[in-house]
Amino acid sequence: MREIMTEEARLSEEHAHLAGRQEAARTRMSELLAALWPVHQRNIASKAAGLSSWDEADRRFTWLTDMYGAAAASYAAYREQSSRLAANMAAQEAARARLVTARAEAEKSKDALLAEQLEFSKQLRNIRRRIVSEEEQLKDILRTIEDLDARLAAPPAPAAPVATGSLSWPVDGKPVSTFDPAAEPPRRGIGFSTAQGAPVKSVGAGKVVFADVLRGMGKVIIVSHGDGHFTVYAYLSRIGVNMGKEVGGSETIGEAGYYPPAGGPGLYFELRFHEKAINPGEWLAVRE
Numbered sequence: 001m002r003e004i005m006t007e008e009a010r011l012s013e014e015h016a017h018l019a020g021r022q023e024a025a026r027t028r029m030s031e032l033l034a035a036l037w038p039v040h041q042r043n044i045a046s047k048a049a050g051l052s053s054w055d056e057a058d059r060r061f062t063w064l065t066d067m068y069g070a071a072a073a074s075y076a077a078y079r080e081q082s083s084r085l086a087a088n089m090a091a092q093e094a095a096r097a098r099l100v101t102a103r104a105e106a107e108k109s110k111d112a113l114l115a116e117q118l119e120f121s122k123q124l125r126n127i128r129r130r131i132v133s134e135e136e137q138l139k140d141i142l143r144t145i146e147d148l149d150a151r152l153a154a155p156p157a158p159a160a161p162v163a164t165g166s167l168s169w170p171v172d173g174k175p176v177s178t179f180d181p182a183a184e185p186p187r188r189g190i191g192f193s194t195a196q197g198a199p200v201k202s203v204g205a206g207k208v209v210f211a212d213v214l215r216g217m218g219k220v221i222i223v224s225h226g227d228g229h230f231t232v233y234a235y236l237s238r239i240g241v242n243m244g245k246e247v248g249g250s251e252t253i254g255e256a257g258y259y260p261p262a263g264g265p266g267l268y269f270e271l272r273f274h275e276k277a278i279n280p281g282e283w284l285a286v287r288e
Contacts, residue, residue: 188277189270193262232270
């Protein structure tokens with residue numbers, strides 16, 4: 001569009017120049033015609049009267065020939081400038097038409113981009129609502145488990161007290177997202193990229209209190225480790241344990257499935273104290 005506007009400005013400048021030259025040619029032609037017309041009229045009226053000799057007749061003829069030639073040249077110049085001016089005006093009209101088209105296309109592109117941005121914002125709002133919904137689902141499940149503790153036997157006590165840096169890793173993989181509850185949207189756990197079908201293991205001894213599909217998180221396993229501590233394993237391709245099963249630390253409970261943030265197979269893992277998500281990285285054993 002900038003190139004078209006530059007071309008239009010150049011043509012406009014050229015138009016002013018051509019118009020000036022056309023006006024100069026018209027003025028010159030008018031002056032010559034103004035000088036010739038009376039002579040032409042006298043010649044018609046008097047024929048050869050008033051001529052004293054052939055030399056004078058020859059001089060008058062030569063002068064008139066030159067004047068007529070100059071007038072013809074001025075007329076030709078005027079026509080040429082008029083033609084060039086007409087071509088310039090046509091070029092300006094074409095440039096303006098291209099500019100209008102380019103502006104219309106730009107408006108369409110802008111409208112399309114705006115539509116994409118609005119759609120993206122809509123999807124982002126939906127994702128945020130879904131994340132809130134998933135959080136509420138987890139809280140509701142954990143609340144139900146704690147409120148109805150009589151429904152499930154208490155999980156066996158771990159061989160040693162659970163302490164920071166003492167839990168085994170839930171899967172062999174590379175972290176792709178970290179715990180950051182202040183992020184937008186909040187990240188309440190750790191995400192891993194793994195091999196296809198990588199075994200998912202309980203990070204400590206406990207009891208399976210949930211093994212089912214959870215909207216927005218796929219197949220999910222929740223293990224209670226006692227004292228209000230729970231671990232959450234989401235986006236599984238396979239659940240390998242039933243609810244109520246007692247599991248030991250590093251025991252395989254399922255397989256990693258498709259995890260969107262990893263763009264392939266992976267696992268989403270959370271550690272919770274009652275309903276509150278806590279940083280799993282502080283509790284997992286340091287890898288060598």
